[in-house]
Amino acid sequence: MRLIIVSGRSGSGKSTALDVLEDNGFYCIDNLPASLLPDLAERALLQTELLHPQVAVSVDARNLPSQLQRFPELLAEVRGRHIQCDVLFLDADEETLLKRFSETRRRHPLTNENRSLAEAIRDEAALLAPIVDLCDLKIDTTHLNLYQLRDSLKLRLLNQPAPGTAFLVESFGFKRGMPVDADLVFDVRCLPNPYWKPDLRDMSGLEAPVANYLAAQPDVEEMYQDILGYLNKWLPRFAASNRSYVTIAIGCTGGHHRSVYLANRLGQALKPVLKNVQVRHRDLG
Template structure:
């Protein structure tokens, strides 16, 4: 039975994450007090397999009850129930904009308190959960469809246990992905953007791929990148890491980074490693 604890910052996208989990067959419960999690897990086990995959959302909406999260999870472990923590996050500026658009009140806000102050207080309360999270998904630059894809790959892909590698292309002009574990800068390689016939294409198009990999420097870098990832993955897996995000960045996130992230993704699949690819900024202007 897959048991997922979903938590994270208010306004970061937990509701969309839970909707994605429901779409792939999870039984989801929102805003459950942590102390009730072990009892709920026990009830689910007693359904004799009728409920196989469970996702529970617990966060600061529970007020002081949230402080007992790790006591509840420790009890869950004593019951022999393995769980994963998925933490949903986003930049403060994006969260503030979302609150203003929806005109909703932050769950920790009090009279005279700004959203910024409420977020600061919330992040401090959530810090231990973020540090222990198995999966951290930052939704700052993710569309709802991209978020759903990330979650689907995490929980609907190959059922083998072990590490999953997310190969993410991005543009440095839009910021480094906060969830990135390893970041590689490929701006030093020939840029298709300055070739008129390639400028409006992306790294998913064959002419751009051919141009990127025509450079001996690019091919040398990619060979060394493959060697490094191949060496590191068993070490991360031995440490117990569940997800590794490898960020490949160029200037705009459309050409070089996309082509190289795709190459890394295909390399990992050829080695029978669980992998996903996400081009964060490919649709940006």
């Protein structure tokens, strides 16, 4: 059996996550009281007509605070029954959450006559702290539209050809913000920038002219070898510590040339060594 617990602040994309999981064969339950997690897992295990039952539940700030405080012990009880359980936490910055609620005119579940929307968003983060501290995968949806979020969820949650730690090598541009869900971040802005070559500016690091230009730069090769050496040494130790997900972020200024080239090259080099390596370019397209 596989159980995915979806949590996060309101407006971060939890409904989208449940829709994606439901479309991919999961039985989904929205707003489950956290105290029912062990019973739900036990009942799902007893559904013998399902060879590999897949269940996803949303547990969020609509729960009683006392139940959210018990989340660590409830999760331990579920996992003690030898159930594969992943905790997904979605979030976005406060400005983005405020904008989303203003655009949709939805009511935040924690607002009332004594609590403004901004206060509710901040209070929600404190309520969900017991969950975010134990999440296996955190996705920042600040810069993701609906379709990008769907693609990201499919890549991280559903595209796992082998059991064990799922590694994501992700390129990004610092000008759009550093990914808050990254476990390791490498800044490559010190390298020669193809942006200043007029014939390369409109291309990406996936295209041969840019790749050839960067491959010919000694500093780029030295940076690549240093990062690859570090990852080859330490990523297996991340896997040995039973981490479900590890994100390695490679950042340049715009996220189109240097970081894309290096992320793609590093991902290809790591795939023969590690079982489950994925590559994503956050700011392309």
